[in-house]
Amino acid sequence: MSPAADRRDGVRVALFATCFNDTMWPGTPKATVRLLERLGCHVEFPLQQTCCGQMLTNTGYAAEAVPLVRRFVDVFGGYDHVVAPSGSCVGSVREQHAMIARDDDALGRRVAEVAPRVLELSEFLVDVLGVTDVGAYFPHRVTYHPTCHSLRMIRVGDRPLQLLRAVRGIDLVELVGAEECCGFGGTFAMKNPDVSIAMGSDKARNVLDTGAEVLVAGDNSCLAHIGGMLGRQRSGVRTMHLAEILASTEEHPA
Amino acid sequence: MSPDAAGHGQAPGAGAGHAAYPPLQVTSPTFVGMPKFPKAARAELANAQQRRNLRHATHTIRDKRAQVVAEVDDWEALRVKGADAKDEALTHLADYLERLEERLTANGAVVHWARDAAEANRIVVDIVRSKEVQEVVKVKSMVTQEIELNEALEAAGVSAWETDLAELIVQLGHDRPSHILVPAIHRNRKEIRDIFLREMGQVGRPAPDDLTDDPARLAEAARLHLREKFMRARVAISGANFAVADSGTLVVVESEGNGRMCLTLPETLISVVGIEKVLPTWDDLSAMLQLLPRSSTGERMNPYTTMWTGVHEGDGPQEVHVVLLDNGRSHVLADRLGRQALRCIRCSACLNVCPVYERTGGHAYGSVYPGPIGAVLNPQLRGTASDIDRSLPYASSLCGACFDACPVRINIPELLVELRGKAVEESGPTPESAAMKAAAWVLSDPRRLATAQKAATIAGRLTRGRTIRSVPGLGAWTNARDLPSPPTETFRQWWVREHRNEDS
Numbered sequence: 085m086s087p088a089a090d091r092r093d094g095v096r097v098a099l100f101a102t103c104f105n106d107t108m109w110p111g112t113p114k115a116t117v118r119l120l121e122r123l124g125c126h127v128e129f130p131l132q133q134t135c136c137g138q139m140l141t142n143t144g145y146a147a148e149a150v151p152l153v154r155r156f157v158d159v160f161g162g163y164d165h166v167v168a169p170s171g172s173c174v175g176s177v178r179e180q181h182a183m184i185a186r187d188d189d190a191l192g193r194r195v196a197e198v199a200p201r202v203l204e205l206s207e208f209l210v211d212v213l214g215v216t217d218v219g220a221y222f223p224h225r226v227t228y229h230p231t232c233h234s235l236r237m238i239r240v241g242d243r244p245l246q247l248l249r250a251v252r253g254i255d256l257v258e259l260v261g262a263e264e265c266c267g268f269g270g271t272f273a274m275k276n277p278d279v280s281i282a283m284g285s286d287k288a289r290n291v292l293d294t295g296a297e298v299l300v301a302g303d304n305s306c307l308a309h310i311g312g313m314l315g316r317q318r319s320g321v322r323t324m325h326l327a328e329i330l331a332s333t334e335e336h337p338a
Numbered sequence: 339m340s341p342d343a344a345g346h347g348q349a350p351g352a353g354a355g356h357a358a359y360p361p362l363q364v365t366s367p368t369f370v371g372m373p374k375f376p377k378a379a380r381a382e383l384a385n386a387q388q389r390r391n392l393r394h395a396t397h398t399i400r401d402k403r404a405q406v407v408a409e410v411d412d413w414e415a416l417r418v419k420g421a422d423a424k425d426e427a428l429t430h431l432a433d434y435l436e437r438l439e440e441r442l443t444a445n446g447a448v449v450h451w452a453r454d455a456a457e458a459n460r461i462v463v464d465i466v467r468s469k470e471v472q473e474v475v476k477v478k479s480m481v482t483q484e485i486e487l488n489e490a491l492e493a494a495g496v497s498a499w500e501t502d503l504a505e506l507i508v509q510l511g512h513d514r515p516s517h518i519l520v521p522a523i524h525r526n527r528k529e530i531r532d533i534f535l536r537e538m539g540q541v542g543r544p545a546p547d548d549l550t551d552d553p554a555r556l557a558e559a560a561r562l563h564l565r566e567k568f569m570r571a572r573v574a575i576s577g578a579n580f581a582v583a584d585s586g587t588l589v590v591v592e593s594e595g596n597g598r599m600c601l602t603l604p605e606t607l608i609s610v611v612g613i614e615k616v617l618p619t620w621d622d623l624s625a626m627l628q629l630l631p632r633s634s635t636g637e638r639m640n641p642y643t644t645m646w647t648g649v650h651e652g653d654g655p656q657e658v659h660v661v662l663l664d665n666g667r668s669h670v671l672a673d674r675l676g677r678q679a680l681r682c683i684r685c686s687a688c689l690n691v692c693p694v695y696e697r698t699g700g701h702a703y704g705s706v707y708p709g710p711i712g713a714v715l716n717p718q719l720r721g722t723a724s725d726i727d728r729s730l731p732y733a734s735s736l737c738g739a740c741f742d743a744c745p746v747r748i749n750i751p752e753l754l755v756e757l758r759g760k761a762v763e764e765s766g767p768t769p770e771s772a773a774m775k776a777a778a779w780v781l782s783d784p785r786r787l788a789t790a791q792k793a794a795t796i797a798g799r800l801t802r803g804r805t806i807r808s809v810p811g812l813g814a815w816t817n818a819r820d821l822p823s824p825p826t827e828t829f830r831q832w833w834v835r836e837h838r839n840e841d842s
Contacts, residue, residue, distance in 0.1 A: 101829050103781060107791050110829035129833045135781040140774060142736060144758030148778035236738035265693045269735025277814040278380045282697045312819025315805060
């Protein structure tokens with residue numbers, strides 16, 4: 085039982101699963117739902133949601149992202165709390181949607197209203213629900229990689245670490261060079277594959293040096309890149325999203 | 339004398355070919371014809387010695403910077419002050435430049451205006467020729483690298499001696515600068531010793547035969563080699579870190595004292611100054627002189643700061659020329675968002691924290707301005723006609739470390755994204771743009787997305803959690819990374835299954 089559960093009854097939350105998680109990593113939004121419901125929230129998943137447009141924006145196709153921004157504010161405009169298990173998609177909404185909407189004042193105003201209410205999972209847990217101990221249990225050696233956009237775009241700070249430290253059974257070990265980019269960078273990984281791999285191999289080496297069984301982060305995109313390299317090396321290190329560790333309990337272990 | 343062509347077009351890091359080098363010919367290879375960034379980067383990444391040198395150097399300077407920035411009470415307020423001073427100057431640039439010209443002229447300097455590199459070079463060459471000298475000494479200056487002044491001087495039969503230690507290493511090594519502050523950052527001590535032993539005797543006082551790679555011995559060899567050039571030179575060429583409009587003062591910030599020698603000993607001083615270097619008032623210098631050394635060398639204060647205001651009889655150069663250079667800057671200024679790049683004070687903090695720069699080094703950027711600031715500044719200054727300039731906005735993972743480190747708050751990631759948009763606009767329809775438009779079409783509608791997801795889950799059922807090691811057409815990913823197998827059910831499908839009786 086979470087110590088905070090009784091105080092949180094009925095907080096209505098819209099889950100922004102993100103298109104990438106929805107399609108490739110459904111375990112992460114599922115874990116987010118389990119976790120938030122365990123903490124007493126009422127979680128809704130508006131089915132009209134699609135994508136924040138980050139890939140388009142960051143590759144130079146901001147104009148193509150306009151309909152996605154319009155859809156985003158339409159779908160999530162009615163909620164006080166929108167939560168997403170992705171630092172980089174939240175970064176796209178909070179830091180880039182205004183730029184995409186700059187030629188459309190009406191859309192810009194709606195973005196200014198909606199975007200600040202969109203929180204990354206650890207922000208929502210620590211700042212809105214006011215919990216750091218979410219009642220999780222995960223008896224493994226874990227190291228945490230703070231993804232660039234969660235760190236330097238939306239500034240989640242040490243919130244994910246506060247949450248991880250409170251997980252029972254966890255052996256949380258520090259990652260050397262944690263704040264350095266892993267080299268994913270969206271289409272950067274495809275457009276500059278050699279540099280991306282050079283960065284990723286350094287990150288993977290630092291992960292291996294910790295002796296951790298599990299690498300955790302708040303973005304499955306970065307984890308797919310680092311995990312893809314760790315897998316290719318047959319390193320035996322698993323990658324997991326923060327939501328999945330926080331959702332893990334003794335009764336329902338991840 | 340003709341410009342030497344032996345070094346032109348060499349692959350980065352390639353040596354050889356200087357045995358027959360005539361003295362007074364020290365031109366470096368140019369950046370013309372550089373391949374696009376990913377290709378240039380691939381070659382650099384394979385240079386193990388350089389990777390090691392860069393990693394060591396960038397991490398050392400990164401740590402030093404972090405330490406001295408942390409001890410300032412309100413670094414953020416200082417950053418804002420620095421950015422504001424630059425913005426004020428840029429917003430009223432024409433006014434401040436006229437004021438600067440007026441003050442400089444009143445103080446006995448001669449002001450020249452240059453639209454581009456060719457004009458600036460012609461002005462400098464003409465002045466040097468009128469002095470009937472065969473050589474000039476130079477203070478480290480990015481802008482003269484930008485306009486390739488050394489090459490222009492050599493074409494006119496004048497040797498331009500770089501006197502900054504790292505620039506000297508680059509020049510003697512027939513190399514190109516790879517960093518704004520420490521242009522020989524890609525070289526280690528042993529390589530420097532070898533360059534000194536091999537090259538110094540070709541162009542002046544040779545290095546002692548028993549030279550070791552001890553930093554003190556290397557510096558001493560450079561000091562002795564340069565001393566005779568300082569004592570002989572009648573003309574010096576510099577840039578300026580700042581140009582204060584209300585007093586007509588130029589400022590050079592340096593560490594070695596070579597700048598002080600050049601700025602005080604010769605009879606004639608020619609300073610080439612980018613028009614964005616102007617600061618409105620003397621007061622604005624206070625923020626800048628706190629921001630620059632800490633961001634740049636990781637020092638609280640740099641060892642030598644030289645300021646001069648025109649000509650003073652019997653003290654220092656008696657003929658002072660200032661060449662105010664545009665060379666694409668007014669084009670950058672015209673861009674509402676892009677103009678913030680002109681705030682840059684060339685500290686190189688963004689290079690030192692950049693994970694891409696740390697691995698590729700500076701040569702892959704095809705410009706004297708490498709790293710994150712180069713990735714935005716070069717396409718803005720030079721346009722996007724070349725392969726390298728078109729590819730630079732993509733030479734970043736958008737990790738944001740550069741913006742955090744920038745002492746004048748240039749939002750480099752934001753600018754990169756903006757420039758990517760321009761690159762897409764200019765390149766017209768491509769396979770990529772077709773794919774992106776298709777993705778946008780799918781992603782703008784939940785039904786289309788669900789249909790596309792169905793295809794993914796079918797692939798997921800076929801692979802059933804097996805590791806995917808290779809996919810035709812996805813080599814850029816699967817050459818070094820496994821690909822996750824798609825799930826057999828998307829989150830959306832799961833949610834609908836779980837909440838059948840609800841209406842979302």
